[in-house]
Amino acid sequence: MIGQIIEKERINEFKIIPAEVDKSAVLQDKLKSALRLGNEFKSKTTIAFQTTDGPKRVETTVWSLTENYLQIKGGVLIPLKSVIEIDY
Numbered sequence: 193m194i195g196q197i198i199e200k201e202r203i204n205e206f207k208i209i210p211a212e213v214d215k216s217a218v219l220q221d222k223l224k225s226a227l228r229l230g231n232e233f234k235s236k237t238t239i240a241f242q243t244t245d246g247p248k249r250v251e252t253t254v255w256s257l258t259e260n261y262l263q264i265k266g267g268v269l270i271p272l273k274s275v276i277e278i279d280y
Contacts, residue, residue, distance in 0.1 A: 194276055195240040195247030200264060203250060206243040208274045216272035222280075223257055223272070229280055230254040240277040241270050 198206075216223075229235040230253035239262070240249045256263040262270050 193238060193240060193249060193279055195249035197249045197251070200250045200252040200268065201266070203248075203264075203268050203270070206245055206248060208271060209242050209244055210271070210273045211242040211276050214273045215275060215277075219272070219275060219278055222278045223254070223262060223275075226254040226278055226280055227257045227262075235280065238277075238279045239264075239270065239275060241274045242276055243274075247276055 226237040229237060234253060236251050237254055238249060238251045240247055250264075252264045254262050254264060260272055262272060262275070264270065
């Protein structure tokens with residue numbers, strides 16, 4: 193999987209930018225599955241996203257999903273257009 197792994201509490205230390213390729217439409221099914229895993233099974237998902245410091249990766253529970261963002265614990269929002277990869 194792509195990117196340096198970081199703690200979810202450190203996400204706000206990085207400036208999240210759009211990925212080279214917007215995969216948000218392609219990843220919709222995986223995003224919905226990650227949301228269901230988090231809400232129903234309290235299962236974690238690994239999310240890789242683009243920052244100005246290069247790709248970063250976090251293992252966390254997806255709490256909610258909107259048209260443009262996924263939300264994780266602590267109200268942290270990750271823009272879908274910044275997501276590079278999702279794995280669970």
